[in-house]
Amino acid sequence: MATKLTFNRLEKKFILTEAQYLRIKEEIDKRFDPDEYGETTICNLYYDTPDYLLITRSVEKPVFKEKLRLRTYGVPTDSSTGFIEVKRKFNGVVYKRRMTMPLANAIKFLNDEIDIENPTQITKEIKHFLKFYGNLAPMFYVSYDRSAFFGKENRDYRITFDRNLTWRGYDLDLTKGVYGEKLLGEGEVLMEIKVPTAIPLWLTDLLSEMKVYTRSFSKVGNAFMRLIKNDRSYIK
Numbered sequence: 001m002a003t004k005l006t007f008n009r010l011e012k013k014f015i016l017t018e019a020q021y022l023r024i025k026e027e028i029d030k031r032f033d034p035d036e037y038g039e040t041t042i043c044n045l046y047y048d049t050p051d052y053l054l055i056t057r058s059v060e061k062p063v064f065k066e067k068l069r070l071r072t073y074g075v076p077t078d079s080s081t082g083f084i085e086v087k088r089k090f091n092g093v094v095y096k097r098r099m100t101m102p103l104a105n106a107i108k109f110l111n112d113e114i115d116i117e118n119p120t121q122i123t124k125e126i127k128h129f130l131k132f133y134g135n136l137a138p139m140f141y142v143s144y145d146r147s148a149f150f151g152k153e154n155r156d157y158r159i160t161f162d163r164n165l166t167w168r169g170y171d172l173d174l175t176k177g178v179y180g181e182k183l184l185g186e187g188e189v190l191m192e193i194k195v196p197t198a199i200p201l202w203l204t205d206l207l208s209e210m211k212v213y214t215r216s217f218s219k220v221g222n223a224f225m226r227l228i229k230n231d232r233s234y235i236k
Contacts, residue, residue, distance in 0.1 A: 009156070009194050011094045013217045016189040020212055021161065024191070027206055028159055032149035035158070037073055039147045043174045045070045046220045047110065048139040055139075055224045064090045067220065068129060068136065070106055071098075075177050082106030082174075086129050094194075097122045103174065110136070138172035140223045141180065144190070158194040165190065167223035181230075183222050190217065 016024065047068040048054045058065045066088040072080055082103035088095045099122050101109065108114040110130065116123050130136060144162040151157035168180030184190060193199055207213070 008093065008095050009196055010092060010198075012193045012199065012214045014191045014193075014207070014212050015184070015215050015217065016161075016191050016212065018187045018189070020210055021189045021191070023210065024206065024212075025161075027202070028149055031153075031202075032151055032157075032159060035148040035150050037146075037148060039145070040073050041075065041143060041178060042146050043072045043075060043143045043178070044141070044220075045138040045172055045174060046140040046142065046223075047136040049133060049135055050137070052139065052224065053133070055220060058218065059221045059224060061216070064088070066129070068126075069220075070103075070110065070138070070174070072103060072174050076103050076174050078102070078104040078175065084110065084126055086126055097125055099123055099126060140167060140169055140220050140227075141172055141174070142167045142183075142219050142223055143178050143180075144219070156196045157200070160192045160194070162190040162192070165219060167219070167226065169223070169227050181226060183219060183226070190219075 046055070047070070054065075054067050058067060066086060069085050069087070071083040071085060074080070076082070080103045081100055082105075083098050083100055084106050085096060085098040099120070100106075105114060109116065112130065119127070142165070144165045147161045149159050163184075164178075165183035166178055166180045167183055171179075193203070
């Protein structure tokens with residue numbers, strides 16, 4: 001299956017208890033199939049300026065915000081596939097562009113140590129992002145164990161469940177593995193519903209019946225707030 005490199009969609013987030021997760025999962029299994037990655041650990045490095053410009057803007061909840069991250073599926077080696085992603089949000093709609101290459105090359109590209117021959121439009125967009133902000137470097141590691149599903153009738157309908165959300169602001173190397181501070185409480189699950197337009201009515205009714213409501217929850221945003229709380233010397 002070809003890797004999808006562009007996404008335009010609505011994304012809604014919910015924090016579930018274990019009991020709520022199990023009830024919703026019953027219905028998801030009837031209408032959705034596991035995606036190509038199934039259950040996996042997703043590892044991310046979020047890039048920012050030394051004064052945290054990108055994340056500072058993001059937590060202020062502006063109409064437009066954007067971020068840059070380097071992602072792998074599973075704890076990688078240098079030869080694993082790296083996904084360089086620019087994610088933008090405007091008026092509630094998420095736009096994601098990404099490119100892939102071996103992890104070691106992806107890091108060099110982000111460090112402006114190598115260039116890409118015959119760049120695509122997405123490559124040009126990411127290069128412009130790097131040039132526009134300048135001096136970007138990894139500032140946060142965030143990982144989580146994800147179960148992902150897509151609609152049986154429409155593959156553009158996606159639902160993900162994330163557990164074991166972990167962050168750190170040190171050892172910013174994806175190959176070092178999963179460790180750090182947790183971002184969710186014991187037994188909590190982050191559910192994300194990702195759809196091209198509206199959430200299906202049957203799911204809206206189920207969430208309403210269970211009194212499960214959307215939440216504003218940014219993984220890297222919460223990591224940033226933990227960083228401030230733990231050690232204000234990080235903020236210049």
